[in-house]
Amino acid sequence: MPCHEKACCRQALHILAAALASLCIWAPAAPAQEKGDPFAGLRQKLVADGFPAEAVSQLYRRPEVFVDAEGVSRLFVHSEAKLNYDQFSSPDSIEKAQRYLQENIETLSAAEAAFGVDKRVITAILLVESRLGTVSGSRSALNVLSTLAALTDPAFQESFWRVIPPERRISRERFNERIQKRAEWGYRELKALLRYTEREGMDPTTIASSYAGAVGYAQFMPTSILAYAQDGDRDGRIDLLVHADAIASIANYLKRHGWQPGIGREQQEKAVHAYNASSYYVTAILKVADLLKG
Numbered sequence: 001m002p003c004h005e006k007a008c009c010r011q012a013l014h015i016l017a018a019a020l021a022s023l024c025i026w027a028p029a030a031p032a033q034e035k036g037d038p039f040a041g042l043r044q045k046l047v048a049d050g051f052p053a054e055a056v057s058q059l060y061r062r063p064e065v066f067v068d069a070e071g072v073s074r075l076f077v078h079s080e081a082k083l084n085y086d087q088f089s090s091p092d093s094i095e096k097a098q099r100y101l102q103e104n105i106e107t108l109s110a111a112e113a114a115f116g117v118d119k120r121v122i123t124a125i126l127l128v129e130s131r132l133g134t135v136s137g138s139r140s141a142l143n144v145l146s147t148l149a150a151l152t153d154p155a156f157q158e159s160f161w162r163v164i165p166p167e168r169r170i171s172r173e174r175f176n177e178r179i180q181k182r183a184e185w186g187y188r189e190l191k192a193l194l195r196y197t198e199r200e201g202m203d204p205t206t207i208a209s210s211y212a213g214a215v216g217y218a219q220f221m222p223t224s225i226l227a228y229a230q231d232g233d234r235d236g237r238i239d240l241l242v243h244a245d246a247i248a249s250i251a252n253y254l255k256r257h258g259w260q261p262g263i264g265r266e267q268q269e270k271a272v273h274a275y276n277a278s279s280y281y282v283t284a285i286l287k288v289a290d291l292l293k294g
Contacts, residue, residue: 148186216240
C-alpha cells in the first residue's frame with residue numbers, strides 16, 4: 001500500500017537505513033555471498049522444509065538476490081495511523097476511480113456477479129492499494145521476505161538492534177518479541193512466494209512488491225495469493241499484475257470474509273477490515289465506494 005509518513009518517521013528511516021548500510025549486511029548491488037552469507041541459515045531451513053537443495057542454492061547464488069535492509073527497516077518505523085487516507089476521496093482521485101470503473105465495467109460487473117461483491121468497493125480497494133494499478137511496488141518480494149526470514153538468526157537480529165537510533169528504540173524485550181514475530185511471518189510468506197512462483201512457472205527474482213512484500217495491484221501477501229487469488233481472465237494462470245486477476249482476487253477475498261449482497265454497514269466493515277486491519281483503511285474504502293455511487 002502506498003505510504004506517506006510524517007517527516008520524523010522519514011528522518012528515522014533514513015538514519016536507520018544509513019546505519020544498516022554501514023554494516024556488512026546490506027549489499028544492494030552485489031550478491032549477499034560477497035558480504036558473508038546472511039542467508040545460510042535460511043537456505044538450510046528451506047531445504048529442511050522440503051524445497052530442493054540445489055534449486056535453493058542456485059537461487060541464493062544469483063546476483064539479484066541480496067539483503068534488502070533499507071526496505072525491511074521501513075517495517076520498524078511505519079505507522080498506519082499516519083497514512084494520509086483523505087487523498088483517496090479527493091475529487092481528482094474519485095474522478096480517476098470513476099474512469100477506471102467505466103473502462104473496466106465488464107470485468108468488474110462479472111466479478112460482482114460471480115462473488116457478490118460491490119464493484120465500487122473493489123475499485124476503491126484498487127485505488128488505495130495501487131492507485132488503480134499504477135503503483136504496485138518496486139522492491140523484490142524475494143529479497144524483502146528473505147531478509148525478514150533471515151532475522152530468525154540471533155546475530156542478524158543483533159545487527160538490526162545495534163543500528164536503531166537510541167531515540168527510536170523500544171525496550172530490548174519488546175524488540176526481540178516483535179522482530180521474532182516479523183521473522184516468522186516473513187518466512188511463512190517466503191515459502192508461499194516460492195510455492196506460488198513454482199506453480200505459475202514464474203522466476204521468483206522478478207516478482208516486484210511493496211517494502212512489506214505485498215504483490216500486484218491487489219497488494220496480496222503470498223499466503224493470500226495461494227489462498228484467495230483467482231484467474232479472472234481465465235488464461236490458466238494467476239498474475240496479480242493483470243487487472244482481471246486482481247479484480248477477481250479482491251472479490252473472492254471479501255466474499256470469503258463475509259461479504260454478501262445486501263449486507264449492512266457493520267458487516268461490510270468487518271469484511272474490509274479482514275483485508276487490512278486498520279479502522280482508517282476501512283473508513284477510507286467505504287467512503288470512496290460511497291462517493292463512486294454518486
